Amino acid sequence: MLNFNEKLAVIESFPQLKRNDVSLGRINFQFPDSVTEKKNIVYHLHPNGNGFVYAGELAGYQKDKKGMVNIREFSAEDLRQIIDESIQSLSPKTIAEEAIAGEAYEETWINRDNQTLLLVEEEDMWNVYAGLNLDGTFNSYGEAIQYLDEEGFHRLS
Incomplete structure (x- = not known):
């Protein structure tokens, strides 16, 4: 302590x-x-x-x-x-986060090195973005979560 x-x-x-x-x-x-x-x-x-x-x-x-x-x-x-x-x-959303997510459902994920990824639901798919770059596309929320967990990220919001 x-x-x-x-x-x-x-x-x-x-x-x-x-x-x-x-x-x-x-x-x-x-x-x-x-x-x-x-x-x-x-x-x-x-x-x-x-x-x-x-x-x-x-x-x-x-x-x-x-x-x-x-x-x-x-x-x-x-x-x-x-x-x-x-x-x-x-904090206010970055320009990249605002441009990507707009009004779509989104979650911010963070790892121990304070790197962040944005998980966004887009047209029945779940996309993971690193800044403006698409990092991965998943058929379900569960698949996206599994990927983020395996990569050492946890949900921030």
């Missing part, structure tokens, strides 16, 4: 976040560029090492009803990953 200063160092390594000191020595970190009204990425980081990260748009985390994940027991790597994923989930 990381102590307060170690967690603070990891969180402060994200230049997109703005620090906001709150009561009882706690600190929030906000993402001003969020496309939603949700701005707090890190909530109530406490000097005892407890705190929360917003993961409301993310899959694979145990969240409370507000979409927050307790980070008390997180390693530095796990903390970096959830913060990065949270920022990405609240």
Whole structure:
């Protein structure tokens, strides 16, 4: 388990976040560029090492009803990953993502190296894009998911 200063160092390594000191020595970190009204990425980081990260748009985390994940027991790597994923989930779509998906159903997938792929349903097929490049086409959602899992990706949104 990381102590307060170690967690603070990891969180402060994200230049997109703005620090906001709150009561009882706690600190929030906000993402001003969020496309939603949700701005707090890190909530109530406490000097005892407890705190929360917003993961409301993310899959694979145990969240409370507000979409927050307790980070008390997180390693530095796990903390970096959830913060990065949270920022990405609240960031505006890239021009490539907007051009590819438009109004179609889409999911963003990410791997441990923070590479992202876009899974898009198009005309009864499931296409995986790396940027503007088509990476694969699948007959079913299940086949596409299996491919993404095998490649080490997990769903971001």
